[in-house]
Amino acid sequence: MRxxxxxxxxxPSIVFMLLLFGWPLVQGILTAFRSGGAFTLDNWARMWHDAYFGRALRNTLLLTVIVVPVQVALAIGMALLLQSRPKLAGLHFYLWTIPLAMSELAAGLVWLSIFSNRGYLNSFLSWLGISDGIGWLDYDNPAGMLFAVVVAEVWRATSLVFVILVAGLQMVPRDFDEAAQVxxxxAWQRLWHVTLPMIRPSLQVALILRTILAIQVFAVAQALTGRNFPLLVGETYQWYVNLQNASVASALALVVLAISLVVSVVYLRALRKRVAA
Structure with missing residues (x-):
């Protein structure tokens, strides 16, 4: 009985999880591999040969590879600065977490007003006499679009990693750092050999969560670039809403899921190996 x-x-929790996640996942898999009630791979072939898929996959991976390390590095620096207890530390914390209160679409629209051809950035550059205007979001400027999306994502979501790491640092006894100083x-040795190993669980959570969310970026890029800078989740939206093809949309969603699972497993195994070493 025990x-x-x-x-x-x-x-109750298992039943709830199965209904909330398990059933939609099964339905998504069936939809991706069925057409007209029969098993088929045509949906995957159509997704693979779509002109936007390759670009969307490349842009998603490139954006993730750039954004996540930058955000983690910035968040660690911000958390360490806050731990040193500067003046108005509470004000710093609230200012740095303001982007958490904004939706992705709102953040995208804010940065659209900055990066558009007649936006604040071009106006400022023109005032300085540096440039008459740069088409940051022009179709033929993929580097400019990538830069704009990266900046917007770093500004919007670094605070999420920051909050997680601040919580982890609160659990680290100051005695360890003081002993290392003795x-x-x-400072670099204390960070690498004392602080980071002690906050590894928080860092692991932050890396997994932020990477998965970076793979799923949609509204920010949509507001800034539309379909000129395609991403996987954006293409999923296009196929489901605009092209009215739930089967190909489900296939794209499964690609996003597969990448997220692979990344999570890699993080878990990599950090576990470091602990064992």
């Missing part, structure tokens, strides 16, 4: 009690207590460890 062995059944834990399962009985977990049963033995002559430099």
């Amino acid at each position: 062995t059944r009690v834990p399962w009985l207590l977990l049963a 033995f002559g460890a430099s």
Whole structure:
């Protein structure tokens, strides 16, 4: 009887998870591999040969590779600065977390007013006499579009990683850092050998969560570039809403899911190996 009690207590949560995640996942898989009630790979072939798919996959991976390391580095620096307890530390914390209160679309529209051809950035550059105007979001300027989306995402979502790392740093005893200082460890050595290993669980959570969210970026890029800078989730939206093809949209969603799962497993295994070492 005792062995059944834990399962009985977990049963409501298990049923809830199966209904909330399991059933939609099964339906998505069936939709991606079916057409007209029969099994087919035509949906995947159509997705693969679509002119936007290759660009969307490349842009999504490139954006993730650039954004996540920058955000983690900035968040670590911000968290360490806050831990040093500067003046008005509480004000710093609230200012840095303001972007968390904004939706992705709102953040995208804010940065659209900055990067558009007649936006604040071009006006400022023109005032300085540096340039008459740069087409940051022009179709023939993929580097400019990537830069705009990266800046918008870094501004919008770094605070999420920052909050997680601040919570992790609160659990690190200051005695360890003070002991390292006594033995002559430099600031970099204390960070690499004391602080980061102690906040590894928080860093792991932040990396997994932020990478998955970076793979799923949609509204910011949509507001800034439309379909000129395609991303996987944006293409999923296009196929489902505009092209009215739920099967190809489901295939794209499964690609996003697969990439997210692979990244999560890589993070978990990599950090676990470091602990074992």
